[in-house]
Amino acid sequence: MGSPAPIKDPTMPAPVLGPGQTYTTVTQRLSAIITSRTPLGWIAALLIAGGILQLLMLSATWLLIKGTGIWGLNIPVGWGWAIINFVWWIGIGHAGTLISAILLLMRQQWRNSINRFAEAMTIFAVMCAGMFPLLHTGRPWVAAYWLLPYPNTMSVWPQFRSPLIWDVFAVGTYFTVSLIFWYLGLIPDFATLRDKAKHKISQIIYGVLSMGWRGSAKHWFNYEMAALLLAGVSTPLVLSVHSIVSLDFSVGLIPGWHATIFPPYFVAGAVYAGFAMVLTLGLPIRYFYGLHDYITDRHLNNMGKVMLATGLIVAYGYLMEQFFAWYSASPYEGYMMQNRTFGPYSGTYWSLILCNVAIPQLLWIKRVRLSPIWLFIISMFINVGMWLERFIIVVTSLHRDFMPSSWDMYHSTPWDWGLYAGTIGFFLFMMILFIRVMPVINIFEIRQLVANKNRGEHAETASADD
Amino acid sequence: MAQLFPRGSNAFARISIVVVLVVVGTGLTILLNTNRLHYTTDVQVARKQPVPFSHKHHVTGVGLDCRYCHTSVEESSFANIPPVETCMTCHSQIWTESPLLEPIRESYRTGNPIEWVRIHDLPDFVYFNHSIHVHKGIGCQTCHGQVDQMPLMWKVNTLNMEWCLECHREPEKFVRPREEVFNMAWTPMDERGHAVSQALLGAQLVQDYDINPSTDCSTCHR
Numbered sequence: 001m002g003s004p005a006p007i008k009d010p011t012m013p014a015p016v017l018g019p020g021q022t023y024t025t026v027t028q029r030l031s032a033i034i035t036s037r038t039p040l041g042w043i044a045a046l047l048i049a050g051g052i053l054q055l056l057m058l059s060a061t062w063l064l065i066k067g068t069g070i071w072g073l074n075i076p077v078g079w080g081w082a083i084i085n086f087v088w089w090i091g092i093g094h095a096g097t098l099i100s101a102i103l104l105l106m107r108q109q110w111r112n113s114i115n116r117f118a119e120a121m122t123i124f125a126v127m128c129a130g131m132f133p134l135l136h137t138g139r140p141w142v143a144a145y146w147l148l149p150y151p152n153t154m155s156v157w158p159q160f161r162s163p164l165i166w167d168v169f170a171v172g173t174y175f176t177v178s179l180i181f182w183y184l185g186l187i188p189d190f191a192t193l194r195d196k197a198k199h200k201i202s203q204i205i206y207g208v209l210s211m212g213w214r215g216s217a218k219h220w221f222n223y224e225m226a227a228l229l230l231a232g233v234s235t236p237l238v239l240s241v242h243s244i245v246s247l248d249f250s251v252g253l254i255p256g257w258h259a260t261i262f263p264p265y266f267v268a269g270a271v272y273a274g275f276a277m278v279l280t281l282g283l284p285i286r287y288f289y290g291l292h293d294y295i296t297d298r299h300l301n302n303m304g305k306v307m308l309a310t311g312l313i314v315a316y317g318y319l320m321e322q323f324f325a326w327y328s329a330s331p332y333e334g335y336m337m338q339n340r341t342f343g344p345y346s347g348t349y350w351s352l353i354l355c356n357v358a359i360p361q362l363l364w365i366k367r368v369r370l371s372p373i374w375l376f377i378i379s380m381f382i383n384v385g386m387w388l389e390r391f392i393i394v395v396t397s398l399h400r401d402f403m404p405s406s407w408d409m410y411h412s413t414p415w416d417w418g419l420y421a422g423t424i425g426f427f428l429f430m431m432i433l434f435i436r437v438m439p440v441i442n443i444f445e446i447r448q449l450v451a452n453k454n455r456g457e458h459a460e461t462a463s464a465d466d
Numbered sequence: 467m468a469q470l471f472p473r474g475s476n477a478f479a480r481i482s483i484v485v486v487l488v489v490v491g492t493g494l495t496i497l498l499n500t501n502r503l504h505y506t507t508d509v510q511v512a513r514k515q516p517v518p519f520s521h522k523h524h525v526t527g528v529g530l531d532c533r534y535c536h537t538s539v540e541e542s543s544f545a546n547i548p549p550v551e552t553c554m555t556c557h558s559q560i561w562t563e564s565p566l567l568e569p570i571r572e573s574y575r576t577g578n579p580i581e582w583v584r585i586h587d588l589p590d591f592v593y594f595n596h597s598i599h600v601h602k603g604i605g606c607q608t609c610h611g612q613v614d615q616m617p618l619m620w621k622v623n624t625l626n627m628e629w630c631l632e633c634h635r636e637p638e639k640f641v642r643p644r645e646e647v648f649n650m651a652w653t654p655m656d657e658r659g660h661a662v663s664q665a666l667l668g669a670q671l672v673q674d675y676d677i678n679p680s681t682d683c684s685t686c687h688r
Contacts, residue, residue, distance in 0.1 A: 153501040155628035194470070207470045212479065 016110045017449050018293025026450060030443045031196045033289055034436065041288060042436060049428035056422025059415050060135060067138045072412040077398045081416040082136035084390040085423065087245055088273070089129035090171065091266075091386060093178070094238060095274025096122025100181060101234035104227070109452075110302055112445040113294040117285070117434070118278050119182040124430040125277070126175045128423040133167075135419070163247035170244040174237050181230045187213050188223065188444040242270040249393065255336035256397035259324045265317030269386060272310035272356075275303050276382035281431060283376045285440060294441050297370050304369030307382065311360040314389075318357065332402065340396040344409060349392055355385025501626060512618040513583045516569050525614040525650070528556075532606060532613075532648050539606075543595040547582055550574045585619045586610075592627075593688045602677050603641045604633075607650050614650040630686065634679035638668030641677060 063070060073080040096118040103111035133147070134140040144150075147168045149157050158165040190210035197203045213219060243263035250258040259265075279300075286295045325337035340349055359381045368374045400407045434440070500506055524530050533539060535548035550573045557567055573580050588594055599609075606613065611622030623629050633640050646652045654664045671677070679685075 150498060152498075153624070153626040153628050155631050203470055212471075212476065 016113065016296060016298050017446070017453065018296060021293060021446075021450050021453075023447050023450055026446045027192060027196075027443060030294075030439055030441050030446065031193055033440060034193060034438070035196055035198065038436070042432065046429065046432045049425055049432055052421060052425025053429045054422075054425070055418045056131075056426050059418035059422050060131075062415065063135055063138070063419070064140075068136060070413060070415040072410055072416055074408070076401055076403075076406045076408055077395055077410040079394050079398060080410060081412060081420060082132040083248075084387065084394050085420050086129050086132040087266075087390045088387050089125045089132075089423065089427075090245060091242060091270035091273040092277045093122040093125040093129070093174070093274065094242065094267070094270035095278050096120070096125075097174070097178060097234050097238045098271055098274065099278075100185070101231040102238060104231045105235060109449060110299055112449060113291075113296075113441050114278060114282060114299060114303075115445075116182075116185065116438075116442045117282065117431075117440045118274075119178060119185070120431065120434045120438075120440075121274075121277060121281060122178050123175070123182060124427050124434075126171065126178065127430070128427050130171065130175070131423060163244055163251055166244045167248055170237075170241045174241045177230065177234050177237060181227075181234060184223070184226055184230060185442060185445075186438060187211060188215065189439045189442065191215065192443050193439065238271075239267055242266040252397075254397045254401055255330070255332040256321070256325075256340065256393065259321050261317055261320045261324070265314065265320070268310045268313035268317065269389065272307060272314055272382060273386040275307045275310070276379035276386070279303055279307075279375050279379040280383060283372045283379075285435065287372070289440075291441065294446060300372065300375055301366070301369045304363045304375060307360060307379070308363040311356065311363070311382070315357040318353065336397055336400070339400055340392060343396070343400070345392065345396050345399075348388055349396070352385055352388040352392055355381040356389060502624065507621070507624040507626070508585075509621050509624055512616075512620045513585060515583055515618065516580050518566060518618060520617045521613045521619065522615055522617045539596045540600050541597055543593075543597065545596050550580060585621055586625060588625060592686050594686070600647050601644070602637075602675050603644050603647060603671055604637075605642050605647045605649065605652060607652065608633075608640050608642075612650050627686075631681060634681050634685075637677050637679050638672045639664060641668050641671040641675070643671065644675075 071080060071082070073082075096115075099111045099118045100115045103115070134143050137143045137146060145152050145154070147158070147165075149160075149165070158168075187210055190206045191213035194203055194206035194210050197206055243266065246262035246266035250262060252258075282295060286292060322337055322341075325333045328334075340346070360378055362368045362374065362378060368378070395410045399410055504510055525532070535552055536545040537548070539545040550570050553567075553570050554574050557564075557570060561567060562571075569580060572578075600606075609623060611620075613619075642649075642652055642654070654662050654667045656662050656667070
């Protein structure tokens with residue numbers, strides 16, 4: 001294909017696939033990440049993540065021995081890091097579902113190369129999120145009967161009118177559907193790996209995982225149908241899960257917890273955080289494995305735009321919170337907002353504005369959206385900013401509520417930090433393992449892209465396939 | 467390439483779906499019922515006591531009233547386990563040589579109480595009160611079973627919360643006239659001794675005694 005570089009049409013978006021890709025190169029390239037020898041860098045990364053993971057083990061064990069007293073929770077701030085981290089992690093998961101479901105239904109081709117690991121991210125993020133509600137009970141082994149409705153010997157049921165129980169269902173459904181969807185997409189790729197694998201044992205493992213996939217027309221037909229149905233099922237989940245999380249706050253009757261904008265503002269924040277995390281993970285993976293042909297400028301640009309859009313919605317949310325506090329004419333709401341903006345936590349509040357509102361404005365600039373380094377830095381700021389946002393919502397509202405005699409500051413302890421950092425370790429550890437044993441990029445969907453491209457440019461490259 | 471899996475794998479895969487369903491179903495059923503099985507609730511399990519005290523002997527045989535020993539059952543939350551002095555009212559006179567009673571005599575001499583093994587023991591986060599139940603016409607037998615037939619003490623009810631609530635929600639199924647609370651063999655009957663249905667009698671008694679058990683959490687979890 002020694003043809004001269006095509007002249008760039010400024011009205012056409014950058015391609016979703018690098019030049020010169022054929023079925024063979026795609027399959028070779030993407031399955032090589034798994035079938036090649038283990039890179040040293042991978043082992044090093046796994047060890048580091050595994051080290052951080054130990055913090056989780058340690059903090060969780062100590063928590064179970066001593067109880068939640070080791071955390072900074074106390075009256076008046078009875079909802080501390082556990083809920084902050086829960087909301088943060090659940091939010092991060094949202095990008096995966098958005099990419100795999102909504103973008104699928106909208107036939108956005110650029111989703112294909114990022115959906116697989118965004119979905120993996122969703123699943124691991126929801127696992128991390130799930131740990132907090134379980135651990136914050138202090139007795140996770142009996143949490144089943146606090147959380148799940150089943151005919152128990154106490155003949156009591158959870159309060160179905162409470163968003164806390166809706167949350168159990170929302171997150172449970174979300175996790176199940178995401179897992180099934182993810183697995184479904186992996187089946188054809190597992191089959192590819194089964195055929196590529198050299199070792200008998202890995203052949204058998206991938207063989208079992210691919211559930212007898214042979215790629216017949218009937219298989220593909222069923223696959224497409226199932227994927228479409230699951231996408232339909234997941235789409236409302238993108239909206240429902242974080243809306244319900246926001247309702248957890250609304251029942252609290254605490255100033256600052258029930259602005260009517262909460263559900264959409266939480267959902268936008270979730271997608272915002274999710275895309276930031278996709279970039280935080282995707283950029284290093286792309287760099288490390290040299291996947292520039294699959295995660296192209298087009299992807300970076302689009303993800304930058306999604307972040308910019310959701311970031312603006314979030315900024316609007318902050319503005320509206322201020323507005324509601326004033327417009328409600330409620331002295332408590334008013335004081336809460338004044339305290340949030342200028343009180344003892346004003347430093348945190350303004351860092352949040354810096355991270356989530358100010359810095360992301362750089363994304364207006366196309367050069368920034370195309371620069372991996374800039375994107376990485378900005379996404380890091382957003383990750384931090386979204387955490388601060390939840391901190392601000394939880395802590396500033398609680399630490400000075402209706403009764404001034406009980407006002408106090410929130411003091412986090414090393415165990416709060418340990419557990420939080422530990423879940424990050426868990427997340428990274430799982431992601432790194434995932435990269436090595438499952439295809440990070442959807443092989444068959446990329447092959448489909450090649451096919452689409454060939455159909456478009458039949459004269460040029462159709463014969464390049466084997 | 468040789469086939470990776472033998473022909474039978476397909477059948478195996480299909481069967482595995484059923485197997486998983488059955489295993490999960492059975493597992494859940496067992497799990498959900500663990501708190502109701504008598505392995506965990508100790509229902510009908512007689513415990514070895516330091517002295518093999520028999521309610522059968524003393525209630526049916528000797529004819530003692532419950533309140534002779536469980537003195538505070540009508541006034542207090544706690545029914546009271548009798549001190550050895552109560553036993554010695556008789557056993558300083560009869561069966562004075564019985565080796566089975568040696569711990570009683572020793573306790574009487576030294577003043578160290580007998581350590582009875584508790585049979586009914588609610589968790590500490592539950593508040594229970596005997597006097598209210600006795601006064602509203604709930605018989606010992608309703609909760610403790612036919613104690614007068616027990617050579618050693620055992621539980622006949624799980625003491626699970628659902629058990630408490632079963633009655634708190636529908637007390638008319640269980641109430642009896644106050645005079646019959648200590649009667650171990652009572653059956654529903656009117657003043658003249660004719661058998662009546664519990665439904666009729668219960669509804670009447672609930673009215674007469676103004677029974678209205680609470681199911682608020684704070685009733686039992688204070």
